[in-house]
Amino acid sequence: MSTAAPDTFNGPIIDAEDLWRTYEMGAEEIHALRGVTFKIDKGEYVAVMGPSGSGKSTLMNLIGCLDTPTSGTYVLRGKVVSEMDDDELAAIRNREIGFVFQTFNLLPRASALHNVELPLVYAGIPRDERIEKARQALEMVDLGDRVTHKPNELSGGQRQRVAVARALVMNPSILLADEPTGNLDTATGQDIMALFDRLKEAGHTIILVTHEREIADHAQRTIHIRDGQIESDERRTS
Amino acid sequence: MxxxxxxxxALQSLRTNKLRSFLTVLGILIGVSSVIAVVAITEGLDAYISNQVLALGSRSFRLQKQPDIITSHEEWKEMMKRKRIELDDLEAVRKACTQCAEVGASVGTGGSAKRGRTIHKDVRIIGITENISRIGAVRELAQGRHLVQQDIDQAGRVGVVGMDLVDGLFGSVDPMGKEIDVDGNKIRIVGVAEPKGAIFGQSQDNFIWIPITTFQKLYGSRRSISIQAEAVSMERFEDAQDQVRLAMRNRRHLTYLKDDDFSIETGESIMDLWQTATRGIYVVTIVVTAISLLIGGIVVMNIMLVSVTERIQEIGVRKALGARRGDILRQFLVESVVLSGFGGLLGVLGAAGIALGLGSVIGSMMSLDFSAPVRPWAVGLALGVSSVVGLVAGLYPASRAAALDPVEALRNE
Structure with a gap:
């Protein structure tokens, strides 16, 4: 199991201050987020919960640097993300965020190895090194013998593990998982959650977006979102 | 990236959609292969024609009543008014042209030759001066002797025949010294010309040469003769023509302002005409190609738009993983260029097939030595142009893909 990158950065990984996100639907303004403030430290395992329409997905997009807030500041590892342009955001996503999606989002025509290689491709890493790193990442999720398989030749759990390998291959600051077990049966879902537990032990910072209590219970901290605001932020001492 | x-x-996506890719590039394929094939075939014909023209002799030219090729009815009517060229003109030209190595003349008609009951029709009967076989393309003999000055002076009833006549009238019998009946007149064969085969299916060996004086006795002297001259050297070629022209203008008393009322034909004038014709072919080809490439480009653009739409989610994933706008733009541009470049490549292969096939068909149909070479520059140009088409056609779809919002793209199902 890999450990998170040695980091000289001491502050919180995420420092979000009064985040607002407003969508314009014709003449109407919809406030998906209404002033959200929180901090996440290095090595934390945080679950973000909330019913659909609560603003949970909007918050995930902001945390994942896929979108920028309408107002407020979002600082990721000391960098002010909320003022970045498209290409700077792309570079931040590439280096700092590892995404795990509910629907896996693997490229169907590419092998497991090539899927895991993709973030390295966009980081401009030479081919030999890419293949080496991608192979290591796949071995870490116990798929060392499946590198040449295409997604449709893998089970759901295996696909999600390929996605986790892809998320970790750049050694990001945070692993951002959006309903990672939503498309898996219970047993396979538990396997994935066990993998997350191991990653947490290895020092990774994990943010888990879910609506399932059981899944959220794997995290040590749970942030509840309702109507675009933080309803509660609980830490469990385990 | x-x-x-x-x-x-790009290659992967090409492989995944084989049939679609092939159909997409059909327009480009047709455009590219037609341009290469046409270039190859015209070049082949070019080479063939200039070979034939060279065979006419590069230092020789002809003085005739009218040009070889008349392009309008008005011109033809004008030509009919011209005075014929006669043996007296030959003498005058021979005297005036100091830069001519040889000056001779010929005149011909169609007729038939008989031996016993065997008739050979459509024979070219040509009256010549004795030096004709030395002007322009030298014609060697397979047997016997050429006509000599004495034959001309005496208007002897002798002739040199082409191989077709020998084959048609004598078979395996030796023709030397035998008499044949040419349009009712007895002619004794003194020589047989070496066979030359056919040009455009027209036999070059179906003729009989007789002295020009004999010809005029048998067929009258009302036909305009063709004076043929050979300059002493390539450098003196123009001078020789000028001397002949001047001599003829003096004889015809043409004042400074009047045009020539005769024609001087060189190998070059045939080449010029041929090149004017091929230029026309090239222009048509370029237009056809431009149209098919335009349509091909539109089809490529359309399929690239489809491809972008199909892969919106993939684009979202790539952006989430760190692809910048430029990365996505480049990915789709390269795919578009590879796609149409692939069409160009197929087009080159198609053209090579067409050129090879047509080349051998033309060659065997016209029984001539003909090849249509596929030129590297034509191939390079075709691939270059098809790549540029891909680049232009891919620009809009690729920039649309690059501009997609990652959140929207990821949400797309």
Whole structure:
């Protein structure tokens, strides 16, 4: 199991201050987020919960640097993300965020190895090194013998593990998982959650977006979102 | 995203949609293969024609009543008014042209030759001066002797025949010294010309040469003769023509302002005409190609738009993983260029097939030595142009893909 990158950065990984996100639907303004403030430290395992329409997905997009807030500041590892342009955001996503999606989002025509290689491709890493790193990442999720398989030749759990390998291959600051077990049966879902537990032990910072209590219970901290605001932020001492 | 990676991705998508890719590039394929094939075939014909023209002799020219090729009815009517060229003109030209190595003349008609009951029709009967076989393309003999000055002076009833006549009238019998009946007149064969085969299916060996004086006795002297001259050297070629022209203008008393009322034909004038014709072919080809490439480009653009729409989610994923706008733009541009470049490549192969096939068909149909070479520059140009078409056609779809919002793209199902 890999450990998170040695980091000289001491502050919180995420420092979000009064985040607002407003969508314009014709003449109407919809406030998906209404002033959200929180901090996440290095090595934390945080679950973000909330019913659909609560603003949970909007918050995930902001945390994942896929979108920028309408107002407020979002600082990721000391960098002010909320003022970045498209290409700077792309570079931040590439280096700092590892995404795990509910629907896996693997490229169907590419092998497991090539899927895991993709973030390295966009980081401009030479081919030999890419293949080496991608192979290591796949071995870490116990798929060392499946590198040449295409997604449709893998089970759901295996696909999600390929996605986790892809998320970790750049050694990001945070692993951002959006309903990672939503498309898996219970047993396979538990396997994935066990993998997350191991990653947490290895020092990774994990943010888990879910609506399932059981899944959220794997995290040590749970942030509840309702109507675009933080309803509660609980830490469990385990 | 490095280029090699973009090309890898492009080839993969090409492989995944084989039939679609092929149909997409059909327009480009047709455009490219037609341009290469036409270039190859015209070049083949070019080479063939200039070979034939060279065979006419590069230092020789002809003085005739009218040009070889008349392009309008008005011109033809004008030509009919011209005075014929006669043996007296030959003498005058021979005297005036100091830069001519040889000056001779010929005049011909169609007729038939008989031996016993065997008739050979459509024979070219040509009256010549004795030096004709030395002007322009030298014609060697397979047997016997050429006509000599004495034959001309005496208007002897002798002739040199082409191989077709020998084959048609004598078979395996030796023709030397035998008499044949040419349009009712007895002619004794003194020589047989070496066979030359056919040009455009027209036999070059179906003729009989007789002295020009004999010809005029048998067929009258009302036909205009063709004076043939050979300059002493390539450098004196123009001078020789000028001397002949001047001599003729003096004889015809043409004042300074009047045009020539005779024609001087060189190998070059045939080449010029041929090149004017091929230029027309090239222009038509370029227009056809431009149209098919335009349509091909539109089809490529359309399919690239489809491809972008199909892969919106993939674009979202790539952006989430760190692809910048430029990365996505490059990926789809490369795919578009590879797609149409692939069409160009198929077009080159198609053209090679067409050129080879047509070349051998033309060759065997006209029984001539003909090849249509596929030129590297034509191939390079075709591939270059098809790649540019791909680049232009891919620009809009690729920039649409690059501009997609990652959140929207990821949400797309």
């Amino acid at each position: 490095p280029f090699t990676e973009a090309i890898r991705t």
